[in-house]
Amino acid sequence: MQVTRRQFMKLCGVGLGSSSLAVMGFSPTELQASVRQFKLARTRETRSTCPYCSVSCGVILYTRGSGAKNAKAALVHVEGDPDNPVNRGTLCPKGAGLMDMINSDSRLRQPQYRAPGSDQWQTLSWDEAITRIARLMKDDRDANFMEFNDQGQRVNRWNTTGFLASSAAANESGYLTAKTARAYGMTAVDTQARI
Numbered sequence: 096m097q098v099t100r101r102q103f104m105k106l107c108g109v110g111l112g113s114s115s116l117a118v119m120g121f122s123p124t125e126l127q128a129s130v131r132q133f134k135l136a137r138t139r140e141t142r143s144t145c146p147y148c149s150v151s152c153g154v155i156l157y158t159r160g161s162g163a164k165n166a167k168a169a170l171v172h173v174e175g176d177p178d179n180p181v182n183r184g185t186l187c188p189k190g191a192g193l194m195d196m197i198n199s200d201s202r203l204r205q206p207q208y209r210a211p212g213s214d215q216w217q218t219l220s221w222d223e224a225i226t227r228i229a230r231l232m233k234d235d236r237d238a239n240f241m242e243f244n245d246q247g248q249r250v251n252r253w254n255t256t257g258f259l260a261s262s263a264a265a266n267e268s269g270y271l272t273a274k275t276a277r278a279y280g281m282t283a284v285d286t287q288a289r290i
């Protein structure tokens with residue numbers, strides 16, 4: 096192998112540095128691990144689910160903030176959840192880049208509404224959106240709820256509106272979502288995790 100004088104000096108420097116650290120009782124691997132631990136110091140761990148695809152890998156979100164009442168915590172790190180049986184700590188490149196999506200300036204943070212026939216989106220508040228959704232659901236259910244089928248059997252179906260549940264929901268909230276949708280009589284119930 097051809098080594099230039101500059102490369103030779105660099106290699107000697109790295110070798111000397113590593114061996115000096117080892118002599119002094121430092122291991123580069125331990126040193127790197129301690130820096131990583133420091134990165135996550137004083138962060139809060141929140142378990143969640145990657146929203147990108149149907150695999151629904153478990154993630155741990157690390158946020159740091161003062162904890163003061165009006166302070167907003169900042170997301171500083173995302174990694175796979177080793178306790179999650181789906182992915183056991185691993186993430187694909189898409190999930191590993193989740194932090195960029197969460198912190199992106201272009202991420203939608205408010206409901207958007209496009210009126211029929213319009214080519215413009217308008218921003219709604221969460222209260223406006225939820226009130227409008229509730230109103231439309233009530234009107235549609237009142238107009239289309241089917242108590243009996245053609246044979247006179249009670250079916251209690253509401254076939255004209257569907258429900259798309261979140262893939263980031265835990266078992267308990269997923270169970271409650273399904274029970275609520277079925278209690279309305281909905282038959283079209285699915286989860287974003289299957290899309």
Ligand code: SF4
Nearest residue numbers: 145148151152187190
């Ligand atoms: S980490 Fe990758 S495989 Fe897992 S849910 Fe996210 S996008 Fe899907």
